[in-house]
Amino acid sequence: MLAIMQVGGIDWFPIKLSFLVASAATLIALLAGSALAWALARKRFFGRDLLDAIITLPLVLPPTVLGYYLLVLLGTRSIFGAFLYNNFRLRLTFTIKAAIIAATIHALPLVTKSLRAAFESVSTEFEAVARTLGMSNWKIFFRVTLPLAWRGVLAATALAFARSLGDFGVTIMIAGNIPGKTQTASVAIYDAVQAGRDNEAFTLAVIVSIIAAVLLYLFNRFGRLRF
Numbered sequence: 001m002l003a004i005m006q007v008g009g010i011d012w013f014p015i016k017l018s019f020l021v022a023s024a025a026t027l028i029a030l031l032a033g034s035a036l037a038w039a040l041a042r043k044r045f046f047g048r049d050l051l052d053a054i055i056t057l058p059l060v061l062p063p064t065v066l067g068y069y070l071l072v073l074l075g076t077r078s079i080f081g082a083f084l085y086n087n088f089r090l091r092l093t094f095t096i097k098a099a100i101i102a103a104t105i106h107a108l109p110l111v112t113k114s115l116r117a118a119f120e121s122v123s124t125e126f127e128a129v130a131r132t133l134g135m136s137n138w139k140i141f142f143r144v145t146l147p148l149a150w151r152g153v154l155a156a157t158a159l160a161f162a163r164s165l166g167d168f169g170v171t172i173m174i175a176g177n178i179p180g181k182t183q184t185a186s187v188a189i190y191d192a193v194q195a196g197r198d199n200e201a202f203t204l205a206v207i208v209s210i211i212a213a214v215l216l217y218l219f220n221r222f223g224r225l226r227f
Contacts, residue, residue: 117152
């Protein structure tokens with residue numbers, strides 16, 4: 001559990017938690033998104049367009065709808081949620097893990113699309129030459145494709161972190177608003193406004209805005225990619 005730290009009357013726990021959640025979600029989204037992006041960019045298979053649509057779905061669904069689906073799927077009254085809780089005492093909803101899942105769900109489509117554009121910008125001729133030299137697909141990916149797409153990887157990382165840092169709708173649905181436990185920065189801002197704590201809401205909003213602005217600058221600097 002993260003320690004609660006207050007400076008100048010502001011509870012900094014939401015900022016610390018948001019960084020933890022955004023870091024974990026970005027790492028997960030990069031690992032999963034890399035595999036998905038490579039498959040979509042390099043492979044032709046049945047259901048490819050359907051997979052692309054499913055990955056993109058979180059970008060167009062209302063956050064409350066997506067959060068409801070996850071709540072039904074991960075809750076202890078569902079088959080999956082009950083199995084995890086009864087066999088491993090693992091509860092996913094209304095925990096930090098739920099906040100990470102929510103942030104990952106929203107970051108994954110952005111990462112996948114950014115990386116797909118980056119991988120498609122790498123000429124397949126380089127990969128073909130590497131294949132004739134006896135390199136496996138794994139070596140080709142890590143030693144040829146990934147180094148040539150490094151700008152796209154940096155852009156995807158910045159964009160995923162910024163998106164994960166500000167997730168609200170899905171997070172509040174499946175992680176809740178529990179101060180000192182699951183209250184991220186975006187949820188804390190909403191809570192502060194509702195309670196009339198305008199100074200706290202303003203301070204948190206400015207901090208999150210500055211962080212997001214810096215990350216978007218990095219995205220613009222390194223991510224001049226076509227989508």
